[in-house]
Structures are given as structure tokens and as C-alpha cells.
Amino acid sequence: MTSSPLRFQTGGHINRDKPIEFEFNGKIYTGFDGDTLASALLANGIFLTARSFKYHRPRGVMGAGVEEPSCLVELLGVHAAGNHAATKVELRTGLRAKSVNCWPSPNFDLLSINQFFSRLLPAGFYYKTFMWPNWHLFETSIRRAAGLAAAPDERIPDHRYETRWWYGDVIVVGAGPCGLLAAMMASRSGARVMIVDDHREAGGHLRASRMIINGNPALDWVAAIVEELDANPEVTRLQDAIAWGYRESNQLMITERNPLEDHVFQRGWKARANRVILATGAIERNLIFANNDRPGVMLASAVQRYANEYAVMPGRRAVIFTNNSSAYELAHDLRSLGIDVAGIVDSRPSSAIGVEQQGLDMPLFAEHQVMTAHGGKKVQAVTIRDKNGVTTRLNCDLLALSGGWNPAVHLFSQSRGTLAYDADLASFVPDKPSQQVICVGAAAGQMNLAFAIVETAALTSSCLQNQGFTVAAVATPELSTITDYNIHPLWKVDGLRPGDKAFIDIQNDVTLDDIGLAMREGFDTVEHVKRYTTAGMGIDQGKIGNVNVIGNMAEASNKTPGEIGTTTFRSPFTPVDFGSIAGQRSGEVVLPFRHTPITKWNKAQGAVMYEAGARWQRPGYFPVAGETMQNAINREAEAVRYGVGVYDGSPLGKFDISGRDAAAFIDLLYTNDFSDLEIGMGRYGIMLSEDGMILDDGVTFKLAENHYFMSTSTGYADLVFRHMEYILQVERPSWQVWITPITSQWCNATICGPKARDVLVALGTSVDISAEAFPFMALREGIVADMPARICRVSFTGEVSFEINVWPRHAEAMWHRIMEAGAPLGILPIGSETSHVLRVEKGFLSLGHEVDGTVDPFDLGMGWIMSRTKMHAIGRRSVDIRRESGKPRRELIGLLPDSNGELIPEGAPITPNGDRVASEGFVSACVWSVVKQRVIALGLLLNGRARIGQTVFIRDREKTIKAIVTKPCFHDPQGHRLRG
């Protein structure tokens, strides 16, 4: 099976020594290395390869590259993925593919019955029906019918994607003749160059043609340039790579589909250059006549590529239908290959047809148009018509179309360059650039290759000179004759009748009728027509069809296509794997953990670890075997209340603040006064946002004159740092203050409970730790357990606490010494759940609970922290303005719920009389109190402080729970214990 019925014995750029077996729709076929799935299918005589989206009409391969609208396949097996254009699937050993959107097969597709209802399914039909009784009834089956290929699933092996960055002088997109010339010039000038090409091999259109350059086959010229580029280490050449996005600051997003390295499945590139040269060529469009979608109707350029690159002849008797001279190149090629051409149907007047027809001994039907294609699953004949309406039938099994060429302006447009309609070309061309980009060759609208080469050399030369390069001379290649393009636009053939299936968007089954209906119904802008008919919204994004839509809209409304304008060109140019966009970013690379030196120990003790904000992980609680979460928390909390506990407070945000203006700076940040703070003492402060809401809280110690040690919450430390630097650098640039984040430079173990001092004694310390010498809110530096330490007497638990800060390298040792020294006293490690219980018993505030972005210190009963003299403190003015309105506020209160010992979900609303109406407050925290031996809660309640002693009602959906309002402190309200 090495020779297929439609494969030439010689020629093409396939490797006949390497046959490859592949599977399509369950059958095994053979192709060659160098084939695409599309060329291999055509070589095997498989023309019916797909069913269409809406009507399930038979469809075949139409194009030869990214423009392919109809032959979409689903890849099976290890490379499973949906919706690949068969024209871009390289033939590889083991390739398995099947048609999308048909069942059981494209040859016998059950939903092809839709064709007979097509009259009922015009553009936008779904807006007009399926309303009764309910769209949802219809939706499931419609969803099942839509959607093309099946989605990939979890069985897909772990394909490895990676990302690379590239920076340089010039990126050339497209390795056709113009792109290669530009890259060679840049390379010779000493620039750092990247050249990106969508095809497996360089050469562009030259690979599909029989062009002669400098007297030799064009690919000899290509090979010489490629060799020269590859020899230059400053040149990066990517083949089979698609530049799909053009971003700000001249950055291109590129996906390399088949990197050389076996371990990389696909590679995304983020490439940025001073200049981008777009040599992206042009895309041929089709022509609009009845049944222009039948298998065997193809783009002329595609037929040429199949014949010359893949040595496949997708038919035995061809008709060529064109409105320009480019398709004559195909006619000449077919003649050289000995293929029967039943006729060239040229819609242009005879007078417009020039040298291109010379030497062609085949029928030429000037001023004729194809009316309709005949045949169901394969084209069998066409009916053509002259300007007087006289029709002729031509038998054929291949119809090659050229409706003209659209410069591939996608990337240029993405770069925010503007487009202009060029009436001579009957298409849109690049107009004004917005970034450092130039277009050359067909992408710039130059359809004559000889001219394009000369222009490319000139444009590239000035582009390089503008960057300061001395441009080396290059010889301009000599081409075999090329005729002028000379297009006479034909947006649709004459004499189409309503109901004719003349497709304008092949993939989405949009016909010319649909465009007409949309316009009659008032959808007269190009975006409306697109959205109403879905033209151009398929996977091909209308690469061959969009300009035809615009041309037909223009014709129907007596405007120029330029006045109609284009829809927006969006990235990606062609679909790319999400995997290639993410690259290596997955798992912990997405959100790296932050660990303290104690994390391992905590985990070894069986701690349940929680996400604690700012990517820190902290132990939640330490259950022993068989213990419930609540029992573990109670055991830990009792240890702190009646014995001693220790927790790892290392993630707490910490800053070292020093300099001449440090005190004034801290005064600006906090609402209360820090100026009278004594050395060695600390003070609790609240930081407000500019809006006058609580942003953060913490204790700041004065270490020396102009030297402070500030602590913040864990979660907001980064935000506070940013806030402080902003104030300092932007608002107070003349102040001398240095802020050093030292969160990770000081680890801390906080020993708390009535026996905390005993633990410290057992550890051994150089610091006098008596209550008199070392009072609450003081800081001492000295030696603890033979390690240098900074001890702070703060308390978040309401018990005596010593926060032992040590260097990270001592942290683990200190932790073990504490556990040893505390063992006889029954010391327990405690987690954040227990800290929560202890602080709720004390009524200390917690960010994220009581503080939810809407409260100020007055709301929390902390008016004392709002200095009367420091009206300039950040946020102060905003608080005052808000409170001047006198609107009642929600205030912090305690709650004793009548819940039979059950915890109330935090966040539960409090409603007037427990009715199902808007809330008047909510439960911010609820715990089992070990000191009260009952459920207690904190909450925010409208006018709460005036309602102490009253009963309120908490609503947890259907359930209503009564609660008595109390002061927000359930343990040691005088604070004797924490000062002890």
C-alpha cells in the first residue's frame, strides 16, 4: 500500500521511503512522512471527511493550512484532543483521528436529517422559538448536538509544556520568500533575530509552487538561506510554531507545536523585539455560489499545495473558478502535471485576462460564473453561466476556487495597527502601525512576488538602519515570470435564489440568505451580522469567509467594504493549547508555600494545617488519636487558661522601622499617639485605610530612640508594607525613615498561660522576668536557653504571655527546648483554632471576623484609640465625616446564645424579632468557651452597646436562635491575668 490512487509517483516534498500508517474513523490507511492528515486522506481518496455544524451536510477538505474551515478532526489516543484542522495535523506513527460532529460516521450521519428542515433554521431561528414552555426543555439536546469534538478528559497523560522568554532586535513572522529575505538581511547586519513560521519547513508559498529562482528550483534558494540562518548563533528559527498574539511593548506570544526535545510536548514563547516584521502572507477566500461546500470544492491555493508539496492530486478532472489571475498558476501547474482541466471559469471580462492565459491549452470561460455545484458527497459537475444567462454543465470531480486574497493582517491588527480597505485588492490592508512593526510581502498587500521581494528588501533595510545597524548588501533573487494579480471582486455570483445553499461561513453553516435576513431584520453593522448569524465565530474565526461577509453587506447596502469595516481581530490567530499558555506553572509554583522552621515539627505532631493568609500554613489544632476537633481545641485552650501552651507565631508580620522621622511616621500610620512611648515599651495600634475603615492592627515597640519594632497581622503584612512605603516615598519623601520587613528574620514561639513564667525559668534566661521588672507590653533583649532572644510581653490570649523571638536558625532548637522545659508543666502546642477561642473569650478583634472592611474603632468600642490630638492620622478624617451623619452603626457586642451547646455558624445574621428580613447584625465569631463552659459569641449589632442585656434573634436559615446581648468580654475583663 505504498502507492495511493491519487498520489503522483514522483515529485512533492514527502519522504516516500518512510510510509506511515494511521487510523481515520476506525480504518487504517498509509501516508508518508511529510504528509499532513489532510494530504494523506486525499491521497487515499477520502473526500468526505466531516459533517457540518448545523445542517450536517457532507464536507471535505477545503484548504491546506490554518484557514481550513471544514475538515476538523478529533485526535485519539495519547495525543487526544478535539477540533484540529486536518490540514495542520502532521502525519505521525500511531496517529488516530476521527471526524467531529457526525454519528455514526460522516458517510451515514443521523443528524443529516437537519438538511431537510433547513428552511426552518435560518440565522437566529432560536431567538424566535423554543420559548414554550421553557427553553431549558430544549437546551440539553441542543447542547449535545453542538460543540463539535468531545473534550479531552483526565485520562490524558501528563503532557509537559514549558515556557521560554526571548529578547532581541528583530522578530520576523513567516518564513516565506519575504520573511526569509528579511531575516537574512537582519542576520547579516548583526542583529539578534527570531524567525517564526507556522509550517513544518520554511519556504511558505514557494513550497506549494513550481517557481524557479535564480534559474534553480525555489527551494534551493530557501535551503541556502535556512542554512545561513541556522549557522548564526544569534538567530532563533522556529518552525511549526504559531505566533498567535501580539501584545504591548512589541511582545509576541508563540506556541511551538513540536519542539525538537522529546520531553517537551509544546513550548510557549514570550518573545520581545525592538522591531517586528510581519511576513505572514495572505489567505485565499472562496466564492459564493450554490452548494459551494461540497466535498471536492477547494481553494485553488490548496489544490496547488497538495499537488506540489504533497504530490497528491485531489481529483482527476478539475474546474478552476476565479476572479483574479493568481489561480492561473494552478492551471499551469496542472497542465505540467498532466491533469485534465475541464475549464477555467473566470468572472472577469476577457479584456482583463492577460498574459496569465498564455500557453494554456484548456477551455477558458471568460465572463462566466459557476452557478451551482452538483453532487452530494462529492462534486460531480458544475453549471456555469455567461453574462447573458446561457448555462453550460461541466463534469468534474474537483472545483478549485479563488475569490481573491486577504492579507493576513491579524497580528498587525492585534498590535493595534489600523486597517484600510484597498479597492484595487478588494481587501483590507495594514494602514497605520501603533507599535514598532512593519508588514512586508503579501501581508502588506503586495500580491506580485517580484515587487514584494524588492519592497521587502527596502523596508527591512530602513527598519534595520533605524535601529543603528549597518545593512549588508543582499542580492535580490530573480524569479520566473509572475503575472499581475488583477482582481475583479465577485462577492457572490449572479442569479442566486432564496433557499440556495451558498455558504459564506462554511464552518458555522452561514449562508448568503442568512446575511440577507439579518440585514432585513435591522442588523446592519458588521458586528451585528456576525453575532446574529454567527459568521466568523467558528474555530477558523472566518479566515476565508469574513471579507466575503463584508463585501456582501457592502453590496446589499450600497456602501464600500471600507465603510462596513471589519470585526475586531482578536488573539489567538489560531487556537492554542491552554497548557502551552500556562507552561510549567502548576501546583506549588502557582502559590508557593511559606513555611516556618517549625512546620515540619507541627506536621509530625499530626497538626491539621490551615492556610493562614499570605500563603503561610499554620497548625489549626493538634488532635491526638481518636479525638474530635472540638475536644482537641478544648484540651489546648484549657492548657493555656490553667497551665501553659505555646504557639508558633512566626508568620506574624514584622517590620524594623528606624530613622530621624520614625516616630512621626508611626504617628501618621496609627490613630493613637506613639510619641510618648518609652524605650523598651510597646503599644497596641490600629491602622486605618484612607476610607476610615480598620486596615490592620498590631503592637509596636520602641527599641531605642528613632528605632521601632512593629508587628502586623499575618495576612496583611504585605499590604501594610506597600502602604507604608507609599506614604513614605510618595507623600513624605523628605522624611528619613527606613522600613525593613523582618517577618522571616525573627521567628517566635509564644509561651502563654499561668505557668508561662515557670517555663521561662526552666529554660534559663538572662532577663529578669518578674512582673515588676518586666511588665506587660514591655520588650527585653537577652539570652534564653543559651540563645539570643528578644522577648515581648504581649497577649492575644488574655493570659501571661512571653513572645520569644529568635533568629530562624535557632527557631527549631528553641522550640525543642521549650517543649522539653515545659513538659513537666504539661505544656501543649496550640493551633489557630485555640487562639481563636481564647481571643473570643477576651473579646479581642480579629481581621476577617469582626473586621470585615466596614468597621472603625468606635464600632468596636475602641474610641479610646482615636487620639484627640492627631487629626491628621491616616483615615481619621474619613471616620469623622462618616460619624457626623449620625447614622446608627453596628457595634461589637458579646452574645450568650441559647443553642443547647451547639456552635452557631460564624456569619449568621441577627434579624429583628428573628424574622426573615434584612439583618441588623451578625455573629462574627462563635466558640465553646472553656472558662464559661458554654457557647459564647461575638457579633456586630445595630446600636449594640445600648442593647446589652436584651434578647436578640440569630437566623441560620430556617432556624432561629435566641441570644442575650452582653459586653464583648467573657474572661478577666479587668485584664489582671495578662498583666500578672
Add this chain to the structure above:
Amino acid sequence: MGKFSAFTLAWNALSHHQNWPRYWQNVPLAKKYDVIIIGAGGHGLATAHYLAKNHDITNVAVLEKGWLGGGNIARNTVTIRSNYLRDESLPFFVKSVSLFEGLAKDLNFNLMYSKRSMIDVIQTYPKMREIRRRMMNGYLHGSSYNPINVAELRRRVPALTGGGPKSRLPIIGAMVHKEAAVCRHDGVAWGYARSASRRGAEIHQHTEVKSLLRAADGTIKGVETNRGTVLADKVAVVVSGHTTTITETAGLRLPVKSFNLAAFVSEPVKPLVDVIVNCPDLGVYLNQSDKGELVIGGAPDPGQSFRRDMKQTVFEDAVVTMLELFPAFRRLKLLRQWGGVLDIAHDATPIISQTDIPRLFVSCGWWGGFKAVPAGGYTLAHLIATGQPHEVATPFTLDRFRHLDFVVESGTTTAR
């Protein structure tokens, strides 16, 4: 006639659909109207519909710079939901969801409204606490939110294979918002436009308002357009993203900034995800359209912007986080990405309000404004007609800025 039904569709098929009437009429621009609505987007067109339907005000012109329905109604992720946190926001969005439910009938236009539920995937305890608070507060206002466990979540969203116990952020639970729906976004604009036009309002496309015109006493008196001066008793600015551009022509500055918010779609694939999946801890959400494309959204661009594109960094973050939960989507392909310009108020809550200029109204600050289109139009029409804010929109007036008494709706969209 122009009524839409299976019968009229079949009837018109006989004549090859040659006789369908226009969705909206083309009429000459008059010199004066009772009300001018600037902006034929979702909110503007809905306002015209409700002015006619609820208040019998039909001498109305909707002036549109570009093509109708071409703003954010054309470029959103079609999510309709009411699971807000605050008592100030909930009634409004509950109202909007209920208007959406009856909208296809109201407009005689199939919006392909599909009440398919949203599932919030929870990966951290702080988020779980916030979500539970939403659940209980939402219940008070008739917005349902029900917890499900991880096994049930995976049963309902089989494609969700990430977030396992060993992953970076293991899934700890999920919450189902039953009222959540999607619908055909362009259809909403066209349906409202068709209805407003049939009720007598005029829609003038390609009519750009260059400036607002004030009378000697400071009140609004009309607008200057590229097609000349048009007078009106009342003017409403409903031009998401470009609000300040218009109001500043009358010297009115507002507490909003413009941002680009982007979204993207995958290639169309067979049914894969039946619900809207929202992952607030990671900051990505997605649903699958009836056409089979996954519609995916993320965060706004950093920095002010009047672009409608996709910032690579923001986009990559959304892709990366999506793949954490849906690792099989690595092999799914990106089809198209786009952006839209919206304005975000200082407190990130919408504004529907009378302004300091008498009889000049604004509706702006919409961030996730698609879901708000019906209630936004309904309440703005009420405000224009009666001069009083509708009760569900009272918290959204500019008055709140006079006392810095903000509505802080954290997580109006997902945020990391």
C-alpha cells in the same frame, strides 16, 4: 406579524424568511424628547423598555455612539446570580434574577435563559466562612445557597479533577447557588431593543454624544451630538466605562475609574460542564455555552484602561488557576479572548443616581453588570419617571459618598 413563535417561524419559512419585520425601526432624529438615554447597551435599552412598559414614557431616544448592544453586553461571561453578601445589595440582585426569569416572555424573544446553577468551589477556611455568611444572609432575601460536600461536587462536575487532598489548595467544600443562570447576552440587548422600539422608543445608532448641555439655571437641557443638538427634559448617562468622559463635559466628576476586564473562550466541545463553576480562592470562573465553548473570566487589568483587550499577565493567571482545578483542560484550546471597559466606583458598588445636575441621571460602576441589566433598567426607569430611587436601589445612590457610608461588597466578582 412580527411576533416570534414556532408557528410564525414556520409561516415565514414558506416565503424563505423574506418578510420578517425589522427588530427596531429607523426613524429620523427629532429635535426634542422627554428623555434621552445615552448608551444603547444592556442597561440603556432595558431602561427604555421599562420607561415605556412601567411608566408609559415613550417619547424617548436612546443615543448610541456605535452599534446597539456593542458595549459590555456584547463582551461579558453571561453569569446571572444573586449570591451577594450585604443587605444593601441582595434585594437588588434578587430582583434582577427574578426579572430575568420572566424576560423571554416579557420580550417575546428567546434569550436561551438557562437556570443551571452556580457552584462555588471552596479551598480555604476563610473563604468558607465568608461563603457561609453569604448563604445565611442570602436566605433572608430569597437567594438560595446550599452547601454540598466534595464528593457531590465531583459528581456534579466530573471535569473537576484537580484540587485533591494532596494538591496545593485542596477543595474543602462547595456551595450551590440554584438561581444562577446564563443566557444569550446579545439576545438580551436585541430583545430589549426590539421591545422598546415596538413600544415607541427610538434607538439612534452611530449618534455620538459630544457633550451635555445645561440650561442657564444649571439643569440639564439636552445633548450635543455628531448629528446636531437634541434637547430633552431628562438625560440619563448609561455608558459603562465612559461615564466620566460624558459627565465631565458638564463639569461633573464622579468617583469612578475605568478598567479593562477580560474574558476568553475555548474551542467548542461536547457538553462538559453543566453548571457555572466559580473558584473564588483561585480567582477564575467558567461556564459552557450552548455552542460548547467554555467561557472563562478572571480579574480586571491593573491600572486604568480604556482598551478592550486582554492583558497577558491577567490572562495567564486565569489559565493557570483554571488548570489547577481542571488539569485535563491543558489540551483544550484557547479560541478567542477579548475585553470590555467598565467603570468601578470607589467602593466597587454600582451607582444608580440623580446627580448634582438636576434631571441628569447616571447608572455606572457596573462590574459584573450583565446580571444587573433587568433590575438596573427597571430601577433607573423608576428613578427617571418618579424622581425617587426605587426601594431596591436606594443604597446605590451617590448619597452614600456624602457620608463615606460605603456598600462594601467584597468579592463582587472573584478576587484572589
Add this chain to the structure above:
Amino acid sequence: MLTLPCPFCGERDETEFVNGGPTKPPRPDITVTNSEWIDWLTVPINPIGYVEEKWWHAKGCGAWFTIKRHTVTHDIAKLDG
């Protein structure tokens, strides 16, 4: 992705920076009226065109700096003065 000009580090990729919003006028004195304060606090400049704005080189040198960026084209222009 933009490249942003850090005054100390030169042109760097946008991913290294945090946006700090448009430049505000200097913080008003405490003697201003409430409405002046509210305007300062809540009403930003929002031009279609160049906006003067703050960026923080968070994953770099830590500098807060000011640039002029066009809100449509993203062009970065020299600051006045």
C-alpha cells in the same frame, strides 16, 4: 505585557510591579471642608489619554515611582518637568 521604566532598575517586565492607581493631589490639610476631603479621597482623574500614575517595583528595588501612561495605547511618555 508592558515594560515599565523603573528609575533605578531600568526597563523591566510589568510582572515585577504593582499598580498604585492615578496620582492624587497632595493630601489636603485638615482644615478643608468635608466635601473637599471627599473629592480628594474618592474622585480620581479618569482620562482617555495620558494618566499620571504610581507603580511599585514590588519584586525589584521597592521604589514607588510615577509614569505617564496612555489609557488606550499604553504608551509611556516622559513626565512633565
